[in-house]
Amino acid sequence: MPFPAPSPLAENVPRRLDVLLEELAELGGQRNAIDGRVVEIAAEMERDELCGATGARSVTALVAWKLAASSANAHTITTVARRLKEFPRCAQGMREGRLSLDQVGVIAARGGEGSDEHYAELAAVATVNQLRTAVKLEPRPEPEPEREAEPDLRPSITRTSDDEGSCWRIKLPHHDAAKFDAALDSHRDALFAEWKSDHGDDEDALEIRPPLPTTGEAFMRLVEAGWDVEAARRPHGQHTTVVVHVDVEQRAAALHLGPALTEAERQYLTCDATCEVWFERDGEPIGAGRTTRQINRRLRRALEHRHRTCAVPGCGATRGLHAHHIVHWEDGGPTEMANLVLLCPYHHRLHHRGGITITGPADDLRVADSHGRLLSPGSLARPPTQPPPAVPPCLGPTGERAQWWWYQPFQPQPPPIHAGQA
Structure with missing residues (x-):
């Protein structure tokens, strides 16, 4: 039985994929190098406190605004920028297009002091998730024993909502709770007195008169009374x-x-x-x-x-x-x-x-x-006028599954002991 000849498109799939992967590697290297320069700019603005002249609250907000980036991406940029001097090898890897912003961001977020060489070597072959695991395996200093926390006596309110309505949970100190109980009882008694005045003790009307006021209705009356007082008192109340x-x-x-x-x-x-x-x-x-x-x-x-x-x-x-x-x-x-x-x-x-x-x-x-410069509501993105960074293609991680049993986490070094402390 003769088989149909393979499609010419199917024969070209491996070659087309190689071409696309080569272009992807080249673009990845250029993007990494561009991110490296963005981090340097953010570090300069942070160091010289330049963002205050723009009206932005922080460098993170300025980067997110001007690059039209997400807050998470802007936070990663500023995290790397603030530790740029601690990780010169990782930063150099970004400038050369070998390491991505996400890789260095994971290292800068939790990497220990002096770990630049260790993680720069690991990042050359590890994915972002593998770097995140490696940083977690890094031993942390023993936390100081926590003192028994004093009870928080401040009033607090929490709210949960569903399709049927909202549930409020109020926590008050005993003296405030007594004040709240007294106010709630007062409004409940007032509602009950009004109900009794309107409907009396006529037994023939038992089936048509409304039910007795509830504590929830008393609470809403308390809220409405407070709202009315505030509305009458604003804006000239003392x-x-x-x-x-x-x-x-x-x-x-x-x-x-x-x-x-x-x-x-x-x-x-x-x-x-x-x-x-x-x-x-x-x-x-x-x-x-x-x-x-x-x-x-x-x-x-x-x-x-x-x-x-x-x-x-x-x-x-x-x-x-x-x-x-x-x-x-x-x-x-x-x-x-x-x-x-x-x-x-x-x-x-x-x-x-x-x-x-x-x-x-x-x-x-x-x-x-x-300085009189108008603040534009849009980002700074525009068509490029300069050639892309001349960096080699980014080959990325090896893609191998990590075998953590042989991995040696970075060991933070103890601070040096001076002669006078010996």
């Missing part, structure tokens, strides 16, 4: 409002019954919606700040709907945001959408200290660093 006295002629400010403020602190506090301002002239009060400065709930929700993160490019914070006046309130800036943006507390303080500048209007916001 527990939530910072009072600032401002001299209208000298532009000097001080906290109520407190110290004087710097210009940056004065602008930051008077920009914050929870601050009450009293104007003075020659030490005498002449009036209070305009109530229109306050950011009401509807305006706050409109700001969050327009842009739910911090307005500084590369930040991405979504919690605890402040409503910031682009044209400052004390300079006559209106409290309206076109003059308001949301900033995280870090960048809000940084702006008032002069670290970054923010100009508007809000729909055409321009954020610049301390």
Whole structure:
């Protein structure tokens, strides 16, 4: 029986695969060399504290932003950068295209001091997972005996949720628990009194009247009562409002019954919606700040709907945001959408200290660093204009299964003993 002739495509599979693998090895070496240079740049920014001029909170955040990289990849880059001097051979392997960022990242994350030569030799033939196992086998110093921890008496709340609802677990010290029990009992008694007043003791209505109030309903009444009190007390209640006295002629400010403020602190506090301002002239009060400065709930929700993160490019914070006046309130800036943006507390303080500048209007916001350079919301990636690094192809690990019974883990050396300590 004659068999069909093999397809020409099938005959070319080995040759095509070799060509693709050769190109993959060449690209891998170039990528490793590029990652090596990226690590050096990150180390220079970390050493000279250059990231503060950009508005980024850390080198990790700056690398993730500008390279459009994941936070995990940016963390690996900065981990290697911070230990670059401790692992010169591994770093040289990256620059030459022989070792990958992931390989050196595993070593830099947990490798012991003085282990550079050991792991540089092992990384030439080991995969990332094998390096991770090797680092785990490295003996660690004996931990100091832990003292018996004192019990944590602070209140704590944990929450778990499912399709049916949420379960809250509250842990309180005894004195706080007694206060909570008393409040809960008070609201439960109030609910029961209201229920009894509405429905009475009519036995004929037993089948139609609602059931007795539960402890859960009493708890929700306690929450609602606290919420109503807070809503009525904000924003001018003494527990939530910072009072600032401002001299209208000298532009000097001080906290109520407190110290004087710097210009940056004065602008930051008077920009914050929870601050009450009293104007003075020659030490005498002449009036209070305009109530229109306050950011009401509807305006706050409109700001969050327009842009739910911090307005500084590369930040991405979504919690605890402040409503910031682009044209400052004390300079006559209106409290309206076109003059308001949301900033995280870090960048809000940084702006008032002069670290970054923010100009508007809000729909055409321009954020610049301390040197006047605009901060772009996009990454720095662009088409390359230089040739790729001239490094040999990366052949990668051998791919063999590790036999850990013969492996000798790195042994940390004890610190040298000086003559005076002998």
